[in-house]
Amino acid sequence: MANLDRHPVVSHAQWLEARKAFMKREKELTRLRDQLAEERRALPWERIEKPYAFDGPRGRESLGDLFDGKSQLLVYHFMYPKSWEEGCKSCSFWMDSLERNVVHLAARDLAVAVVSISPLAKLEAFRKRLGWTFHWVSSEPSDFNRDFGVTFTDDEIAQKLPLYNYGTMAHPVTEGPGISVFYRNPKGEIFHTYSTYTRGLDPLNAAYQLLDLVPKGRDEDALPYTMSWLRHRDRY
Numbered sequence: 001m002a003n004l005d006r007h008p009v010v011s012h013a014q015w016l017e018a019r020k021a022f023m024k025r026e027k028e029l030t031r032l033r034d035q036l037a038e039e040r041r042a043l044p045w046e047r048i049e050k051p052y053a054f055d056g057p058r059g060r061e062s063l064g065d066l067f068d069g070k071s072q073l074l075v076y077h078f079m080y081p082k083s084w085e086e087g088c089k090s091c092s093f094w095m096d097s098l099e100r101n102v103v104h105l106a107a108r109d110l111a112v113a114v115v116s117i118s119p120l121a122k123l124e125a126f127r128k129r130l131g132w133t134f135h136w137v138s139s140e141p142s143d144f145n146r147d148f149g150v151t152f153t154d155d156e157i158a159q160k161l162p163l164y165n166y167g168t169m170a171h172p173v174t175e176g177p178g179i180s181v182f183y184r185n186p187k188g189e190i191f192h193t194y195s196t197y198t199r200g201l202d203p204l205n206a207a208y209q210l211l212d213l214v215p216k217g218r219d220e221d222a223l224p225y226t227m228s229w230l231r232h233r234d235r236y
Helices: 012-041 089-106 120-130 154-158 199-203 205-209
Strands: 053-056 059-061 071-077 111-118 134-139 178-184 190-196
Touching: 071 089, 089 111, 089 120, 089 199, 089 205, 120 134, 178 199, 199 205
Parallel strands: 071 111, 111 134
Antiparallel strands: 053 059, 053 134, 071 178, 178 190
């Protein structure tokens, strides 16, 4: 990050000129983002043939049950390995942004479900601790997480195999974060339409979008690792 004490300071007229010039770049990005969103929606789908099962607050649930009467479903793959006592603090950071949007998304025919590998009792306790209300289920009865690229074996981790993010990188622990999107047609057929990982999750995080606007930005370059500053919301 640049030294803010030496940052250029100009007159209002000069500031306005620079801001308007930069707005042209922002508009280019906006148009490109809209174009990519349209291309993303046009990607081919794959039919879901496997009968996935989940443990949820309502009992045993199928993938179709997670749609909750909607035609679209967004799944957040939350990192919570069975050996962990708490859920991932980074995923929790993302969930704090998702929490209050679930009702708005439902109004646009989109259901949201959070899926983790840990047993349901552990998920429920952590959800209540952080005050979340979204639907959180355990994929423990199935290989859902494995099939959607967010679960890895100890051997794969030890060998640093590039299996995460469509085979572009290794993952350091047994669970990784991600988003998967599904569509269910009137006949009840379910299709996988999209999944994204790593920086593809950024748009979900409102706090990072706001930090990108301010002088210090995310201010993480000098930290031991990205998000080492982060805490669960009840630990600040």
